[in-house]
Amino acid sequence: MIVKQICVFLENRKGRLAELTHLLGENKINIRAISLADTSDFGIVRLIVNDTEKAHQVLKKAELTATINNVIAVEVADKPGGLASVLAILQSAGQNVEYLYGFLEKKTDKAIMIFRFDAIDAAVNVLKEHGVSLLSDQELRDL
Amino acid sequence: MFWDKKTETLDRKQMTSIQTERLQDLAQRVCAAVPFYQEFFSKGGVKPEGIKSIEDLQRLPFLSKHNLRDTYPFGLFCRPLKDVVEIHSSSGTTGKPVVVGYTRQDLDLWASVMARTLCCGGVTEKDVVQNAYGYGLFTGGLGLHYGAQKIGASVLPISGGNSKRQIMLMQDFGTDVLCCTPSYSLCLAEIAEEMGVDIKSLKLRVAFLGAEPWSDSMRAEIEKKLNIMTLDIYGLTEIIGPGVASECEYKDGLHINEDYFFPEIINPDTGEVLPYGEEGELVITTLTKEAFPVIRFRTRDITVLNPEPCKCGRTLVRMRRVGGRTDDMLIIRGVNVFPSQIEDVLVKIDGVSPHYLIVVDRKGTMDDVEVRVEVSEGNLFDEIKRFEALERKIKNELESVLGISTRIKLMEPHSVERSMGKAIRVQDKRKLKGN
Numbered sequence: 310m311i312v313k314q315i316c317v318f319l320e321n322r323k324g325r326l327a328e329l330t331h332l333l334g335e336n337k338i339n340i341r342a343i344s345l346a347d348t349s350d351f352g353i354v355r356l357i358v359n360d361t362e363k364a365h366q367v368l369k370k371a372e373l374t375a376t377i378n379n380v381i382a383v384e385v386a387d388k389p390g391g392l393a394s395v396l397a398i399l400q401s402a403g404q405n406v407e408y409l410y411g412f413l414e415k416k417t418d419k420a421i422m423i424f425r426f427d428a429i430d431a432a433v434n435v436l437k438e439h440g441v442s443l444l445s446d447q448e449l450r451d452l
Numbered sequence: 453m454f455w456d457k458k459t460e461t462l463d464r465k466q467m468t469s470i471q472t473e474r475l476q477d478l479a480q481r482v483c484a485a486v487p488f489y490q491e492f493f494s495k496g497g498v499k500p501e502g503i504k505s506i507e508d509l510q511r512l513p514f515l516s517k518h519n520l521r522d523t524y525p526f527g528l529f530c531r532p533l534k535d536v537v538e539i540h541s542s543s544g545t546t547g548k549p550v551v552v553g554y555t556r557q558d559l560d561l562w563a564s565v566m567a568r569t570l571c572c573g574g575v576t577e578k579d580v581v582q583n584a585y586g587y588g589l590f591t592g593g594l595g596l597h598y599g600a601q602k603i604g605a606s607v608l609p610i611s612g613g614n615s616k617r618q619i620m621l622m623q624d625f626g627t628d629v630l631c632c633t634p635s636y637s638l639c640l641a642e643i644a645e646e647m648g649v650d651i652k653s654l655k656l657r658v659a660f661l662g663a664e665p666w667s668d669s670m671r672a673e674i675e676k677k678l679n680i681m682t683l684d685i686y687g688l689t690e691i692i693g694p695g696v697a698s699e700c701e702y703k704d705g706l707h708i709n710e711d712y713f714f715p716e717i718i719n720p721d722t723g724e725v726l727p728y729g730e731e732g733e734l735v736i737t738t739l740t741k742e743a744f745p746v747i748r749f750r751t752r753d754i755t756v757l758n759p760e761p762c763k764c765g766r767t768l769v770r771m772r773r774v775g776g777r778t779d780d781m782l783i784i785r786g787v788n789v790f791p792s793q794i795e796d797v798l799v800k801i802d803g804v805s806p807h808y809l810i811v812v813d814r815k816g817t818m819d820d821v822e823v824r825v826e827v828s829e830g831n832l833f834d835e836i837k838r839f840e841a842l843e844r845k846i847k848n849e850l851e852s853v854l855g856i857s858t859r860i861k862l863m864e865p866h867s868v869e870r871s872m873g874k875a876i877r878v879q880d881k882r883k884l885k886g887n
């Protein structure tokens with residue numbers, strides 16, 4: 310139930326994000342979800358794309374620093390309290406979330422949240438025990 | 453391995469006697485040829501024939517870069533241009549360039565001292581020597597070239613730059629010996645990696661690196677990345693170019709070719725000559741050069757001399773690797789800082805690469821130091837807090853070594869400009885503002 314995310318280190322300067330997204334578009338890589346964390350000097354762009362390996366190659370070739378790491382994708386109800394109920398489960402199990410970001414599934418009543426944990430396997434087990442629906446890497450890319 | 457074993461292993465007494473004889477001849481030659489030197493000797497209150505021992509040199513004043521610039525271009529040449537067969541020049545980035553000339557005999561001398569240098573690393577006529585020092589007015593390229601040819605090695609005069617081609621020839625020609633700046637050797641390792649070439653598995657055995665200061669940690673990094681032995685070589689345009697001094701395989705100081713280049717160490721503030729073992733500025737007198745000899749030239753390089761015979765058998769006095777120059781030194785909030793100290797810290801930290809730029813500026817009345825350093829590609833985090841921890845770590849370690857606080861700016865890989873020759877490590881904006 311592990312999902313691959315690609316992270317890119319970018320200096321915080323004008324047009325850098327536009328260059329990155331243009332590069333991906335040009336290479337027919339579709340962005341499913343994106344999150345940006347930044348400081349005044351640099352930022353980290355985290356992406357879920359339809360072809361992680363290809364994206365990694367394309368970025369490396371363009372001399373951008375990218376790495377692939379493991380996250381999980383959780384389906385939550387797209388209604389008030391949907392995310393809160395998942396977080397309540399994690400909190401009571403003592404699982405700490407490093408960061409998360411989300412996107413809506415097309416034409417359904419679900420939203421998908423990308424979670425990053427330090428202890429990813431333990432978090433997966435807790436969520437499964439509570440019947441929370443996790444998406445596989447393939448399911449996520451087939452959406 | 454020796455080029456000239458007899459001279460390189462002379463005992464101190466014999467060496468001093470050769471030096472004294474040559475100094476006496478030098479004094480006569482320069483005073484006969486150039487009015488500047490007549491005045492130079494009278495300032496020291498001594499006549500050329502008054503030089504009786506090598507210590508008498510201490511009675512003379514020093515020659516500085518300013519003297520050389522003031523006499524631009526040929527004012528200090530001791531031979532007419534008809535005897536001069538080659539002219540080199542410094543880049544002149546900080547003023548008028550310094551121009552130096554060589555007679556045929558000077559070129560012979562240059563080839564011999566460079567042959568000694570290359571023999572320190574075991575170079576023979578069977579080796580392919582890839583010379584990536586810049587050819588042209590810069591002395592690095594041709595100096596190495598003459599020495600390698602003198603030995604009979606096969607020289608590849610590829611000069612600097614053209615990095616992919618450098619790697620290709622290294623593979624195809626089976627290069628044994630590389631000559632370039634330390635920063636360029638790391639750049640080549642990077643290019644090889646990008647090309648998918650395992651540079652460690654190539655035939656390359658030894659590299660002669662010089663023309664810029666490099667730390668011990670940077671050396672360890674180069675030796676590991678290229679899987680070779682590296683030797684530090686030392687020289688200056690004003691003296692002859694490369695060939696003044698070189699490490700041997702024991703890498704315990706650089707052997708100065710003191711039968712040609714007489715070294716002194718002085719206190720840079722008072723000019724007082726310091727005994728062996730004390731740190732100070734290196735001053736050199738060229739004992740036999742014909743077209744462009746110098747007497748007591750202040751190199752601005754800080755080092756220590758060690759007269760003990762070396763394990764390799766050489767008795768030539770050794771100078772410690774140059775860590776900094778008096779004119780590279782930055783004075784930040786009153787504290788002396790050498791770029792090499794910063795490099796030393798950065799090389800030891802995981803997560804950043806040794807490509808960096810130090811930007812010094814004045815904010816209000818305070819000096820502000822920004823250290824721009826590239827994150828390494830193999831070690832990337834997905835969380836900001838980890839990068840922040842990395843920045844804090846660098847900042848703390850720099851502060852403990854330098855005693856001043858700096859700002860760290862993490863950069864994308866490849867964003868700090870690569871140099872094909874001497875790396876540019878410092879941008880001092882205070883100077884531009886006329887402070």
